[in-house]
Amino acid sequence: MADARRGASRRQFLFGGAVAAAGVAAGFTADRAIVEYTEANAPAHGLSTVPFHGVHQAGIATDAQANATLIAFDLHDDTDREALGRMMRILSDDAARLTQGQPALADTEPELALEPARLTVTFGFGPRLVERAGGTTPGWLRPLPAFAIDKLEARYSDGDLLIQVASDDATSMAHAVRMFVKDARGFGTLRWQQRGFRHAHGTRKPGVTMRNLFGQVDGTTNATPETDDFNELVWIRDGWLAGGTSFVLRRIAMDLETWDLVGRKEREDSVGRTLDTGAPQTGGGEFDEPDFDELQPSGHPVIARHAHMRRARSDDPRERFFRRAYNYDEAPVGEASSNSGLLFIALQADVDRQFLPIQERLAELDILNIWTTPTGSAVFAIPPGCAEGGFIGETLLG
Amino acid sequence: MADARRGASRRQFLFGGAVAAAGVAAGFTADRAIVEYTEANAPAHGLSTVPFHGVHQAGIATDAQANATLIAFDLHDDTDREALGRMMRILSDDAARLTQGQPALADTEPELALEPARLTVTFGFGPRLVERAGGTTPGWLRPLPAFAIDKLEARYSDGDLLIQVASDDATSMAHAVRMFVKDARGFGTLRWQQRGFRHAHGTRKPGVTMRNLFGQVDGTTNATPETDDFNELVWIRDGWLAGGTSFVLRRIAMDLETWDLVGRKEREDSVGRTLDTGAPQTGGGEFDEPDFDELQPSGHPVIARHAHMRRARSDDPRERFFRRAYNYDEAPVGEASSNSGLLFIALQADVDRQFLPIQERLAELDILNIWTTPTGSAVFAIPPGCAEGGFIGETLLG
Numbered sequence: 068m069a070d071a072r073r074g075a076s077r078r079q080f081l082f083g084g085a086v087a088a089a090g091v092a093a094g095f096t097a098d099r100a101i102v103e104y105t106e107a108n109a110p111a112h113g114l115s116t117v118p119f120h121g122v123h124q125a126g127i128a129t130d131a132q133a134n135a136t137l138i139a140f141d142l143h144d145d146t147d148r149e150a151l152g153r154m155m156r157i158l159s160d161d162a163a164r165l166t167q168g169q170p171a172l173a174d175t176e177p178e179l180a181l182e183p184a185r186l187t188v189t190f191g192f193g194p195r196l197v198e199r200a201g202g203t204t205p206g207w208l209r210p211l212p213a214f215a216i217d218k219l220e221a222r223y224s225d226g227d228l229l230i231q232v233a234s235d236d237a238t239s240m241a242h243a244v245r246m247f248v249k250d251a252r253g254f255g256t257l258r259w260q261q262r263g264f265r266h267a268h269g270t271r272k273p274g275v276t277m278r279n280l281f282g283q284v285d286g287t288t289n290a291t292p293e294t295d296d297f298n299e300l301v302w303i304r305d306g307w308l309a310g311g312t313s314f315v316l317r318r319i320a321m322d323l324e325t326w327d328l329v330g331r332k333e334r335e336d337s338v339g340r341t342l343d344t345g346a347p348q349t350g351g352g353e354f355d356e357p358d359f360d361e362l363q364p365s366g367h368p369v370i371a372r373h374a375h376m377r378r379a380r381s382d383d384p385r386e387r388f389f390r391r392a393y394n395y396d397e398a399p400v401g402e403a404s405s406n407s408g409l410l411f412i413a414l415q416a417d418v419d420r421q422f423l424p425i426q427e428r429l430a431e432l433d434i435l436n437i438w439t440t441p442t443g444s445a446v447f448a449i450p451p452g453c454a455e456g457g458f459i460g461e462t463l464l465g
Numbered sequence: 466m467a468d469a470r471r472g473a474s475r476r477q478f479l480f481g482g483a484v485a486a487a488g489v490a491a492g493f494t495a496d497r498a499i500v501e502y503t504e505a506n507a508p509a510h511g512l513s514t515v516p517f518h519g520v521h522q523a524g525i526a527t528d529a530q531a532n533a534t535l536i537a538f539d540l541h542d543d544t545d546r547e548a549l550g551r552m553m554r555i556l557s558d559d560a561a562r563l564t565q566g567q568p569a570l571a572d573t574e575p576e577l578a579l580e581p582a583r584l585t586v587t588f589g590f591g592p593r594l595v596e597r598a599g600g601t602t603p604g605w606l607r608p609l610p611a612f613a614i615d616k617l618e619a620r621y622s623d624g625d626l627l628i629q630v631a632s633d634d635a636t637s638m639a640h641a642v643r644m645f646v647k648d649a650r651g652f653g654t655l656r657w658q659q660r661g662f663r664h665a666h667g668t669r670k671p672g673v674t675m676r677n678l679f680g681q682v683d684g685t686t687n688a689t690p691e692t693d694d695f696n697e698l699v700w701i702r703d704g705w706l707a708g709g710t711s712f713v714l715r716r717i718a719m720d721l722e723t724w725d726l727v728g729r730k731e732r733e734d735s736v737g738r739t740l741d742t743g744a745p746q747t748g749g750g751e752f753d754e755p756d757f758d759e760l761q762p763s764g765h766p767v768i769a770r771h772a773h774m775r776r777a778r779s780d781d782p783r784e785r786f787f788r789r790a791y792n793y794d795e796a797p798v799g800e801a802s803s804n805s806g807l808l809f810i811a812l813q814a815d816v817d818r819q820f821l822p823i824q825e826r827l828a829e830l831d832i833l834n835i836w837t838t839p840t841g842s843a844v845f846a847i848p849p850g851c852a853e854g855g856f857i858g859e860t861l862l863g
Contacts, residue, residue: 176680
């Protein structure tokens with residue numbers, strides 16, 4: 068909670084003695100400031116930063132920000148290994164600046180860089196980039212196999228370079244996106260951009276699971292940075308990707324029209340959870356274990372055989388991943404009355420071992436498939452982080 | 466600051482006696498709670514509400530929220546006066562609920578309604594709706610005259626019914642948008658949706674002027690609700706629109722590519738303000754008056770003749786309006802590397818008297834026209850607010 072501490076010391080400075088006195092009177096320890104909360108003295112969250120340098124890249128274990136833009140580039144034919152090194156040095160250098168609230172090196176709008184609001188920038192490599200660099204391509208770094216449920220569009224799929232830009236402030240994010248597009252376009256062609264959102268920072272208590280636009284609590288069963296086996300599930304241990312991970316994007320269109328025809332009970336049955344709290348239909352709270360064996364008086368299981376939760380669950384504890392999804396909601400096209408869905412992002416050490424078995428089970432039978440359609444799909448290798456002076460991708464390109 | 470008070474009493478409840486004791490010790494009055502600020506006990510801004518009922522509609526004088534969606538409908542041919550009354554009753558009823566954090570009447574995702582985060586809903590009527598209702602059409606309620614700078618597209622222009630949905634939380638906004646689209650589509654066809662953003666709530670100190678994606682401080686010279694003559698400038702006094710206003714939307718594409726070719730000094734000259742603080746080039750702070758007569762040693766005026774600020778300024782104090790703009794930044798189309806701009810929204814009692822003279826001067830000569838292109842344009846009449854039990858538009862349709 069570096070953010071909170073930073074906010075506190077700024078306020079201590081602003082309110083001086085009176086605040087300290089109140090703190091003592093109430094018996095709080097000296098390093099915890101007490102202030103009267105008003106809109107006017109609320110800490111300006113725009114100044115909050117997430118470190119760029121580290122063992123892992125930021126934007127993975129980072130508490131998801133309110134806004135994200137995913138950008139993919141196709142490399143120019145003449146972008147060789149040496150050029151890739153230059154590209155990643157430039158991108159890393161600007162990411163190190165922008166995430167810390169400093170303008171990019173050739174920033175044309177430096178004032179838009181001053182309020183990062185937890186801006187993170189995360190880079191990923193597609194199979195062609197790794198091949199071009201002469202690196203070892205992990206077996207899982209390839210397009211996912213085709214699923215019968217897919218209706219994939221090139222404008223939402225694949226790519227050689229991924230840049231994930233996320234911030235609690237959309238203005239700060241838009242500026243950073245512009246800087247990275249300008250940095251990268253000498254080396255490649257913009258392939259696609261996709262934008263998503265979650266609940267705004269400060270809207271909800273921290274740690275509350277997000278809801279998607281079907282109204283469902285979305286992401287309860289998730290390896291989170293607080294989970295014991297998070298490191299094991301997410302971070303790769305060997306080779307140039309040690310300290311990195313894999314990134315699977317599935318753009319999932321959610322048909323609000325046909326979903327509207329489904330009653331509340333059927334909606335709950337489709338997932339196996341209640342809509343109000345997200346608790347399993349077999350009782351308890353959101354994070355309690357479901358009882359898949361519990362039967363209704365009729366003899367049918369309480370949690371249906373086709374329920375998403377049952378189908379997504381594996382007996383193998385290694386078949387889990389970390390999800391970090393964003394909703395999207397865009398202007399409808401043509402006769403449609405909505406254009407909504409999910410940028411489903413799965414992070415895991417090994418796509419084939421952790422993600423694919425679950426995806427295959429869900430593609431085969433998951434009643435949610437009736438109302439959802441994957442329209443985009445991409446897989447990237449996320450290199451490890453770097454220390455100050457280094458650059459993202461140096462274990463491949465350095 | 467009803468929001469802050471509400472937050473305070475929630476926290477008083479949560480922290481009980483210890484908080485009260487601290488308040489007394491520090492000499493604060495009893496109705497102002499003191500709490501230790503941490504991320505965990507920060508008030509959940511999602512619960513903040515803006516009243517729906519009142520003399521004026523919300524969403525005009527309301528401090529602009531972080532996100533806005535503008536929706537326009539074309540009325541069905543058979544939507545007559547009686548149907549319009551039904552439509553506005555339904556829309557008003559759902560707006561009254563959703564803005565207060567309650568589900569819409571036939572809410573299919575009631576859980577998405579519970580955190581409005583200052584949700585406001587504002588309705589506007591185009592010329593055809595007023596005609597259909599048999600009301601008096603104000604002279605200014607018509608498409609703006611064509612300007613040589615315009616490259617208007619139908620998919621961003623005109624319409625019979627406007628719904629402006631704004632919230633500090635994009636999820637809450639998306640849900641409300643869906644509810645209103647479903648409410649209205651029995652009476653009309655969705656014509657367009659446009660989305661925009663400003664700095665996130667809590668990112669900056671309140672009252673700081675926003676920046677646009679050119680990096681400019683945008684909207685310094687603005688009639689604000691704190692301005693003495695705000696009421697006179699914005700609210701209409703007579704007829705069925707008494708307590709209402711007029712709403713001009715100009716969708717302005719901003720060409721970041723050509724703007725990049727402009728140096729910092731030339732960027733400042735184009736507006737007449739410095740980029741760092743937004744102060745006039747003749748000195749002082751952001752809100753100080755410019756000296757349009759001040760000359761450089763060369764004899765040229767310090768604030769150029771073509772500068773936006775000079776061209777926008779009128780000697781007639783009645784030629785002013787209230788602006789409430791939103792940035793937009795969408796996925797680039799085709800070969801473009803950006804798709805950015807401004808949803809410029811001007812609010813005034815009389816479009817012809819207050820907005821048009823300025824718009825005409827700027828269309829004739831404003832150096833910003835080099836880098837900006839109006840691609841959408843629409844004018845709506847914003848009816849007054851309503852009391853509990855009433856509905857928006859009742860002075861026209863009741």
